[in-house]
Amino acid sequence: MFTGIIETLGEVVALEKEGENLHISITSSITSELKIDQSVSHNGVCLTVVALEGNVYTVTAIQETLDKSNLGNLEVGDIVNLERAMVLGSRLDGHLVQGHVDQTAICNNIEEKDGSWVFTFGYDTSKKNVTIEKGSITVDGVSLTVIDSKKGSFSVAIIPYTYENTRFSTYKVGSVINLEFDVIGKYVARLLQLND
Template sequence: MFTGIIEEVGTVKTVKRSSNSSFIEIQAEKVLEDVSIGDSIAVNGVCLTVTHFSSGVFQADVMNETLSRSSLGSLASGSPVNLERAMAANGRFGGHIVSGHIDGTGIVTDVRNDGIAVWYTISAIPGILRYIVEKGSIAIDGISLTVAKVTDTSFSVSIIPHTASQTTLATKKKGDTVNLENDIIGKYVEKLMKPAENTEKSGITMEFLTKNGF
């Protein structure tokens, strides 16, 4: 589990893609301070497993499906990426619950300055927008952000200078693709509110409850 608080911006060193397997190599510092093989690191919001590391570099295998269904497929040597280690049990919960399993991608449709802040508007499909609520949480490229506005076709966030300086958001422009992960709580609530399928009826009815004094 992650929190959406980016620890550092790393740099892609190599992306190798083939028909059978792919891997990405990333230069970093902070996230490698206590790294072990098998650790989880979120790269632009996508949870990847460390398969190899050396001084200043780690490598992770990436399924071709992940490359094609996320913004990771557009990465190249020199691309900056947001990095966050999985949250420690005694860590500070500064963002929101982020699983590292993105729901899809969005497209930056507008970037505008508003005093010291910068507004980003992102278009997304209805299946993603249905879980986005004003003042709720959204992870954009792994960054925990608060939704400022939602429409039928897009949503907007307002970024303070610190967030822009500590993440890759400052490099985003109109037309760029970003990874999106909805707040997982909303998805669980929706699932639990649906009637259970293929289960036997309990036999408890309003008539039964009234007859027995309920």
């Protein structure tokens, strides 16, 4: 489990395809604190550390993960949002995040608002995921509050700290991002489907 509060950014230094799997090697300021078998969120995707060498660690993404997330689009030099698993007994500053990306979305609009930004994202509604105003959403692993919820789109407001310390500063209109919808909302939606 994660909180959606990004700890640091990492840089992709190598990508190696092996069958349908993709081995992703990353350098970051937290590498020295990691250990093999540890879970780390990468743009909101929970992946297991499989190798450590110096300031570089490696994780492996399977085909399903590549199909449901933006990790299959990574290139050497790309920046990723990183968060280690939450520590039980600490403050929960974001919201409960599983690290299980539901689908991707496209950045449709970026509006600067006198020191902050409003980002609007569009997503495929055929997967039956929904957002609600003032509800939680995870964008590339960042815990956020929805400010404008519509069918197939939503907006979030980004303060300067988040803009500067996450991948938000790299987004452009057309950028592909990972979404994890609120876990409680997913259960409610599923229960409603079962009762139809």
